[in-house]
Amino acid sequence: MWYVLLASSVACVLFLTVTEAAIIRLNCERSNDKCLLKNIYATEDDRFKEIRNERYENIIEFFDCHIHTLPPIPYINKVKADAINLVRIEENTFSTIHRLDVSYNRLREFSPKAFEYPAELVELNLNGNPTLKDFAFLSKLSGLHILDMADMKLELELLDSNIFAEMSHLSRLNLSDNRITTVPVGMFAPLVGLTYLDLSRNSITKIASGAFAIAVTHGYEEYGLYHQKLHYDLSYNNISIIENNAFTHASKINLRNNKLIGIGQYAFDNQTALQSLDLSGNVQLKNFDFLHNLRALHNLDMSKMNFSFDGVPRNIFDDLDALTALDLSYNRIADIPIGIFAELQSLNFINLRHNKISHIEFGTFSMRKYDLIDEIDLSYNEITNLNFLVFVPLKYLKTLLLHGNEISHVNAKQLTRNKSLYNFGIQNSNVRCYDLIDLLGSLKLVHEPNEFVSNLPNVDGIKCQP
Numbered sequence: 001m002w003y004v005l006l007a008s009s010v011a012c013v014l015f016l017t018v019t020e021a022a023i024i025r026l027n028c029e030r031s032n033d034k035c036l037l038k039n040i041y042a043t044e045d046d047r048f049k050e051i052r053n054e055r056y057e058n059i060i061e062f063f064d065c066h067i068h069t070l071p072p073i074p075y076i077n078k079v080k081a082d083a084i085n086l087v088r089i090e091e092n093t094f095s096t097i098h099r100l101d102v103s104y105n106r107l108r109e110f111s112p113k114a115f116e117y118p119a120e121l122v123e124l125n126l127n128g129n130p131t132l133k134d135f136a137f138l139s140k141l142s143g144l145h146i147l148d149m150a151d152m153k154l155e156l157e158l159l160d161s162n163i164f165a166e167m168s169h170l171s172r173l174n175l176s177d178n179r180i181t182t183v184p185v186g187m188f189a190p191l192v193g194l195t196y197l198d199l200s201r202n203s204i205t206k207i208a209s210g211a212f213a214i215a216v217t218h219g220y221e222e223y224g225l226y227h228q229k230l231h232y233d234l235s236y237n238n239i240s241i242i243e244n245n246a247f248t249h250a251s252k253i254n255l256r257n258n259k260l261i262g263i264g265q266y267a268f269d270n271q272t273a274l275q276s277l278d279l280s281g282n283v284q285l286k287n288f289d290f291l292h293n294l295r296a297l298h299n300l301d302m303s304k305m306n307f308s309f310d311g312v313p314r315n316i317f318d319d320l321d322a323l324t325a326l327d328l329s330y331n332r333i334a335d336i337p338i339g340i341f342a343e344l345q346s347l348n349f350i351n352l353r354h355n356k357i358s359h360i361e362f363g364t365f366s367m368r369k370y371d372l373i374d375e376i377d378l379s380y381n382e383i384t385n386l387n388f389l390v391f392v393p394l395k396y397l398k399t400l401l402l403h404g405n406e407i408s409h410v411n412a413k414q415l416t417r418n419k420s421l422y423n424f425g426i427q428n429s430n431v432r433c434y435d436l437i438d439l440l441g442s443l444k445l446v447h448e449p450n451e452f453v454s455n456l457p458n459v460d461g462i463k464c465q466p
């Protein structure tokens with residue numbers, strides 16, 4: 001196999017012989033600000049002549065290569081050496097370098113002395129190197145802002161717990177698609193500059209107290225709440241328990257598609273401005289007491305949770321003063337208790353698509369304080385008869401979507417009584433064409449994406465009963 005590869009590459013590389021180690025000359029092919037090194041095949045025994053970068057190009061990029069050991073790299077901004085079957089990075093490979101991409105190789109060895117000036121490195125992409133096990137080289141990379149370590153079969157408990165100790169400037173850390181089952185408490189604590197931690201697609205089962213206690217330095221305090229930008233992606237894991245004080249600072253937490261059964265009431269620090277929480281797809285979660293401590297929450301996604309209001313305390317949403325969007329779609333909601341949304345004084349959009357709602361009562365969407373609701377989506381429920389007057393008191397309601405219900409007539413007079421309503425969705429229903437015509441004067445009939453009926457009786461592409 002090797003012989004075939006080598007033999008076929010003779011033409012590309014000067015001075016290469018099949019049987020002995022060679023000294024390979026690396027000549028840049030210039031393209032924009034890049035030095036392209038193409039079609040180089042080098043085994044473990046080959047050595048290189050230094051890359052001559054006389055025109056001081058910005059980037060060195062290896063293209064269509066097969067190189068066992070990376071050649072010495074002169075002063076450069078960026079090296080792109082992905083998917084070249086790289087196995088080893090030796091001592092003194094780099095002098096000054098800011099960005100390095102060695103993703104999707106077969107790295108086994110990365111010398112802790114590879115960098116002459118390790119603190120100069122800002123970006124490192126190690127994705128897709130499942131054979132790399134010794135990460136001692138990371139400890140000197142104190143200037144890193146972006147570190148990608150996805151798709152590497154990593155398990156955090158097998159790593160040195162001080163692996164991130166010097167990375168106080170690190171902003172983005174990608175550990176998705178690994179084999180992480182536990183998050184060792186304290187491991188992430190030194191990352192005080194963090195803004196994005198991607199741990200999605202692992203096998204994490206529990207978030208212990210303190211696991212994400214990171215005292216980030218880039219926040220500010222306002223009205224007793226600490227605001228910062230810190231996004232956690234923990235989607236597609238196996239998390240069932242989140243203990244109290246698991247998270248201190250966070251602006252956005254994605255817990256989509258886990259196996260949550262319990263979230264501690266104080267899992268999220270109540271002094272932090274958590275703005276977005278995605279709980280979608282956790283069908284077993286039944287206790288929502290933790291919502292009472294999320295005063296700054298803007299977006300709450302509780303879709304696909306097999307959720308209904310049966311047995312849920314009436315005050316479930318009462319402390320979500322800042323909530324603007326509530327997603328309860330794809331659940332099992334049949335009845336909406338009157339007043340359940342009454343304290344959501346900032347709510348703009350409520351999504352109730354794909355539930356089992358058959359009846360909307362007067363006052364269901366009334367707000368005690370401000371009434372800011374501007375979109376209600378009740379599509380794909382089981383509504384047959386609707387008193388359109390229930391929406392009249394909603395001063396700012398601009399969009400009402402009722403696609404896919406069994407509504408047979410729409411009372412245009414009632415519906416348009418309040419002039420703020422502008423968009424109306426009634427596709428996939430049995431409404432009379434006559435009713436739709438009546439609506440046209442004052443409302444815009446909106447379609448579902450990519451649905452426009454043209455081969456059946458319709459008004460503006462909305463199917464109707466003639």
Ligand SMILES: *[C@@H]1O[C@H](CO)[C@@H](O)[C@H](O)[C@H]1NC(C)=O
Pocket residue numbers: 127150151174175176177196198
């Ligand atoms: C992390 O890496 C994976 C694999 O390359 C990628 O799909 C994902 O988008 C990355 N996450 C972030 C936040 O960049």
Ligand SMILES: *[C@@H]1O[C@H](CO)[C@@H](O)[C@H](O)[C@H]1NC(C)=O
Pocket residue numbers: 202203204237238
């Ligand atoms: C999640 O846990 C179940 C057992 O509880 C296991 O069968 C499954 O493979 C796990 N999934 C992942 C992604 O680790």
Ligand SMILES: *[C@@H]1O[C@H](CO)[C@@H](O)[C@H](O)[C@H]1NC(C)=O
Pocket residue numbers: 266270271293
């Ligand atoms: C914040 O949480 C603590 C418990 O960690 C609790 O004692 C305190 O009353 C909470 N403060 C507010 C304003 O909810």
Ligand SMILES: *[C@@H]1O[C@H](CO)[C@@H](O)[C@H](O)[C@H]1NC(C)=O
Pocket residue numbers: 283284306
């Ligand atoms: C959803 O909840 C119902 C009622 O509690 C239960 O019978 C059903 O098994 C649940 N479905 C899932 C997918 O958990």
Ligand SMILES: *[C@@H]1O[C@H](CO)[C@@H](O)[C@H](O)[C@H]1NC(C)=O
Pocket residue numbers: 392393394395417418419420
């Ligand atoms: C819309 O509703 C509000 C609140 O009930 C009311 O004050 C306003 O007059 C209504 N507008 C129209 C045009 O009926």
